[in-house]
Amino acid sequence: MAVEYRQALRGVTPYKPARSLESVRREYGLEEIIKLAGNENSHGASPLVARALAEFNSELTRYPDMHCTALRSALAEKLGLGHEQLVFGNGSFELISLVAQTFLAPGDEAIIPAPSFGWYTVAITQAGGVPVHVALDDHCVDLGAVLAAVTDRTRAVCLVNPNNPTGTYFTRARLDAFLGALREDILVILDEAYIDFVYGEDFPDGLDVIRSHGNAVALRTFSKVYGLASLRIGYAAAQPGIIDAISRAKQPLNVNGAAQAAAVAALRDSGHYDHVVGENARGRQLYYRSLGEWGIPYIPTQGNFIMFDTGRDSAQLELEYLKRGVLIRRGAEFGMPTWLRVTIGTERENLKVLSILRELLNL
Numbered sequence: 090m091a092v093e094y095r096q097a098l099r100g101v102t103p104y105k106p107a108r109s110l111e112s113v114r115r116e117y118g119l120e121e122i123i124k125l126a127g128n129e130n131s132h133g134a135s136p137l138v139a140r141a142l143a144e145f146n147s148e149l150t151r152y153p154d155m156h157c158t159a160l161r162s163a164l165a166e167k168l169g170l171g172h173e174q175l176v177f178g179n180g181s182f183e184l185i186s187l188v189a190q191t192f193l194a195p196g197d198e199a200i201i202p203a204p205s206f207g208w209y210t211v212a213i214t215q216a217g218g219v220p221v222h223v224a225l226d227d228h229c230v231d232l233g234a235v236l237a238a239v240t241d242r243t244r245a246v247c248l249v250n251p252n253n254p255t256g257t258y259f260t261r262a263r264l265d266a267f268l269g270a271l272r273e274d275i276l277v278i279l280d281e282a283y284i285d286f287v288y289g290e291d292f293p294d295g296l297d298v299i300r301s302h303g304n305a306v307a308l309r310t311f312s313k314v315y316g317l318a319s320l321r322i323g324y325a326a327a328q329p330g331i332i333d334a335i336s337r338a339k340q341p342l343n344v345n346g347a348a349q350a351a352a353v354a355a356l357r358d359s360g361h362y363d364h365v366v367g368e369n370a371r372g373r374q375l376y377y378r379s380l381g382e383w384g385i386p387y388i389p390t391q392g393n394f395i396m397f398d399t400g401r402d403s404a405q406l407e408l409e410y411l412k413r414g415v416l417i418r419r420g421a422e423f424g425m426p427t428w429l430r431v432t433i434g435t436e437r438e439n440l441k442v443l444s445i446l447r448e449l450l451n452l
C-alpha cells in the first residue's frame with residue numbers, strides 16, 4: 090500500500106518563482122545576467138548591513154534569539170507599536186503560510202484579488218483552505234467585488250497594497266468603507282511589501298488599520314527597500330491576540346541570527362533607505378517618459394516594478410530578453426499575455442531593458 094499524503098496538498102500547483110540566475114547563465118552561456126524578475130533591490134543593502142554581518146560571524150555557531158529581541162525593540166520603537174504586536178518570519182512567504190495555517194480550517198474560504206501575489210493561493214491551499222479569486226477592475230483591487238464574494242465560509246481576505254504585479258493601490262477612504270461593511274470575524278491581511286515606494290495620495294497605512302481593527306494584520310518585509318531578500322526576514326503587525334495566535338503556529342527558531350542583525354542595521358540607515366526610494370522614483374520616471382514617448386501603455390506604479398503592454402506575446406519577449414541576459418516576467422503568468430512586468434533597477438539596468446524593448450518592438 091502506498092504512503093498517502095494530505096488531500097489538501099493534491100490541489101497545490103507549485104509556486105513559480107523567477108528563474109535562478111545560475112540556471113539561466115548555464116543554459117544561454119551568458120557572462121552577465123541582470124535579474125529584474127523578482128522585484129528585488131538592485132541598489133544593494135546599506136553598508137551598515139555588511140558591517141553587522143561581519144560582526145555577526147562570531148555568533149554563527151549559536152542558535153538565534155528566538156524572540157528577535159533587538160530587532161523587536163528597534164522596530165517597535167520606530168513604528169510606535171507594542172512588543173507584543175509583532176511577530177517575525179522567514180520572509181513574508183513564511184508569514185503568509187503561518188497566517189493561513191493559523192486561521193483557516195479545511196474548507197474555509199480566503200478571497201484573493203487576481204492577479205496578485207501568487208503565494209497566497211498556494212499557502213491557502215496547503216493549509217486546506219479554498220482560495221476564491223476575484224478579478225481586478227482596470228488593474229486595481231476591486232474592494233466592492235471582494236465584498237460581494239464573501240460567503241458564510243469566508244475567513245480571510247488577502248489584500249496586497251500596492252498590488253503586485255500591477256503596482257496599483259486602493260485609498261484609505263475606500264479601505265475604510267470596505268472595512269466598515271465587512272464581517273468582523275473575517276481576517277483582513279494587508280500585505281505592504283512595497284509600501285516604502287508609495288507616493289500616491291491617501292494611501293492607507295496598515296499600522297493605522299491594525300490599531301483600530303482587531304481583525305487586521307499588516308505584513309511587511311526587509312526584502313524590498315532594505316535589500317535583504319536572501320536573508321529572509323519579514324514581520325506581521327497586529328493586535329496582540331492575532332500575534333499570539335500566529336506565534337502558536339510558528340517554529341521557535343524561524344528567523345536566523347544573520348537576518349536579525351542585518352535588519353537592525355538596515356533600520357538604522359535612513360540615508361540608504363532614502364537613496365533606494367529616490368533611485369526607484371528616478372527609474373520610474375525614466376520608464377514613464379520612454380514608454381510614454383513610444384506610445385506603449387503602462388500601469389502607473391506605486392512599487393519597484395512596472396507593467397507595460399507590448400501588444401506582443403510576452404512569453405516570446407521574455408525569452409528574447411533572456412537571450413540578451415535580462416530576466417523579466419511575462420504577463421502571461423498573471424493572465425495578461427501581452428504585458429511584461431519588470432523590476433525597476435539601477436539606471437544602467439533600466440536603460441538596458443528599454444533599449445532591448447526598442448530593438449524587439451522596432452521602435
Ligand SMILES: Cc1ncc(COP(=O)(O)O)c(C=O)c1O
Binds near residue numbers: 179182280
Ligand atoms: C506582495 C508580496 N508579498 C510578499 C512577498 C515575499 O516577500 P519576502 O521576501 O519577505 O518573503 C513578495 C515578494 O515578491 C510580494 O511581492
